[in-house]
Amino acid sequence: MGGVSPASWLPGLIQIKPLFLTAEYHSKSLGYSLVTVTKPHMSLSLQHKRHLFQAGFFLLFVLAPPLDLFRFDLTLNHFILFGRPWTLGIDQLVAGEISSTEAAANIFLRGFLPLALAAAGLIWIAWRFGRLYCGWLCPHFSVVETINRLMFRASGKQSIWEKSPQPELQPNGLYMKPDRRFWPLTWLAALFFAFLWAVSFLTYLLPPFEIYHNLFHFSLTGNQARFIGAGTGLLFIEFMFARHLFCRFGCAVGVFQSLAWMANNRGMVVGFDRSRAKLCGECNNACDNVCPMRLKPRSIKRRMFTCTECAQCITACETVQKPFARQTLLQWVEDEAAIAVATGRPVTSQKPKSQPVP
Structure with a gap:
């Protein structure tokens, strides 16, 4: 071919x-x-390799803020990329430190161009190979698969909205009967990932070690506590009841990948x-x-x-x-x-x- x-x-x-x-x-x-x-x-280790990629990218998603690889600091009002400030030069322009031409160049080179290249790269990969990012890297899809497996062990179904359980006979010839004792683990896993995601989201916006310190010493500010509480609640509902719906229709990154892929019959x-x-x-x-x-x-x-x-x-x-x-x-x-x-x-x-x- x-x-x-x-x-x-x-x-x-x-x-x-x-x-x-x-x-x-x-x-x-x-x-x-x-x-x-x-x-x-096809090598049966393919899924193991895919899981390693998922785990690695999930760790990157969680550790990027504390390692200063990528985050937006609201206290500094600019991005931090690989430990260095990533600004558009607006403050310098207002202070008269740079000219309007330099500011325009900064906006193009540090703002528009990186976003355009990242978007174009993602769309091209999706156009050619489909939603590879979703299946191999996306931290949300990692959670989806984890909850799917636990829910299947608990109920024989990968979603609570499915009408009937799946066959107990697995592709490897083994039988797996539903075990209701897995339900508490399923709920706890969804709650754990929801909390982890909420905290991670907050560390992308505020100094990570400040959040960790306040969290471990039970000294979160009101806004920090409300953000983590609301985020955990909403994500828990999504992980338990709407994770497939979100991947199909709620995730803009996923939908645009699907649209690009559908446009290419080859x-x-x-x-x-x-x-x-x-x-x-x-x-x-x-x-x-x-x-x-x-x-x-x-x-x-x-x-x-x-x-x-x-x-x-x-x-x-x-x-x-x-x-x-x-x-x-x-x-x-x-x-x-x-x-x-x-x-x-x-x-x-x-x-x-x-x-x-x-």
Whole structure:
């Protein structure tokens, strides 16, 4: 396949070799039948690597303010970036220390340009590879998955709004029965993360060590206590009752990534080998069950609008098929092979080349 594969785009990070499938077109399906895999199986350590990235970025989210990597100090009225003040020069302009030309240059170079580059980079990555940030880095999605797992252990459902429990049979062949004793742990985890997030948000606005000192000595100011209390309460409600809704429709970063991704029919997407769909009859919809966003991975692209590219569905399918020495029915595809998933129509263009194995 042409273009840049996501596997080759992340070699220094997760070191996944290209695993994309060759496409052979059939008009009776969505337009292709995934028949050839350049490598027999995706490494099952993929999810472990993803969790390491999530944990690392979550720690960065919490520790960035106390390490002065990035925060906005309301007491100083400017940003701090890598331990140094990051100002637009407005105060210097008012004091007559710099000219209006220098102030305009500061606003462009220190304000507009970094924001534009960051936004453009995020949108381009989303356009090409989908919501990779959400599935691999986002600290909120890390909490979503954690609460999902705990709630599943407690009730057999990943959301309290689901009508019926999921199958007890897991992709690895083990049975997991709901255990109500996990409910207190679920509530405590949601409360803990809500409190941690509220405190972290406050440290992005006020000197972090002042907040930590006041917190540990029970000497928070009225405004600090109200901020942490209100933030903890609202985040607890969101984590327990609306975390999926927020990821789908409430998060501006996620929505814009989805919109950019949907605009590119050749962008990376989970492809389903419809020529072997009968094998799904031997499975209990494991790919659907594990999806943290509660999507149907075997659907066309527009029904996976909020897919976070976490690849849990791919790993689940691979796990189910591995004991039978069969190839996974789900796999990341891109370029020509992704068009059929995106449009739901047969592809009539030239058959794409298989991804080379490095």
